[in-house]
Amino acid sequence: DTGVSQDPRHKITKRGQNVTFRCDPISEHNRLYWYRQTLGQGPEFLTYFQNEAQLEKSRLLSDRFSAERPKGSFSTLEIQRTEQGDSAMYLCASSLWGGTDEQFFGPGTRLTVL
């Protein structure tokens, strides 16, 4: 297994457009997390899945944000009607609950909203 992967690595979009990011976790991991990191800050929690169930969402996740993990494997994060304030690095992590539950991070998707 090559670890957590994310696609795309970079996305530039115009304000008002919709964007979708994908995360493929480590194959046996049942927990998947999305975080957002703005320049010079530590990451902030957005949402979390255990298998296909979305169990927790941050108040940072406005109605324009939606995340899915349809079969408990890969996950998508969609941002509708993007705003300049959405520009950030979007990080995905996965872990095995029932094991060490240590989180392993993907390389991130850097979003720039013009």
Add this chain to the structure above:
Amino acid sequence: KNEVEQSPQNLTAQEGEFITINCSYSVGISALHWLQQHPGGGIVSLFMLSSGKKKHGRLIATINIQEKHSSLHITASHPRDSAVYICAVKGGTSYGKLTFGQGTILTVHP
């Protein structure tokens, strides 16, 4: 006040120096992570610990649960250690989400 505070925010060292980065937290936790982030964004987990001390190569992490404090030490620092080091805690009653410090920017000069 943030739940997780790191110090210093910026650290510059000469190659070979012993480095310490500190992390204090204000919530009950089940585990604490030390993470490394290089320019470009990718985050690598260095340690996950809930008590005592762990060592990996030139890196040592310690935690004092009673004092809600952890330290990351780098012995014989090298320019390739230059990165952002982030402390993150997992709350005892959460589903495992991490709460992060703001990071410490380490620059090691040759």
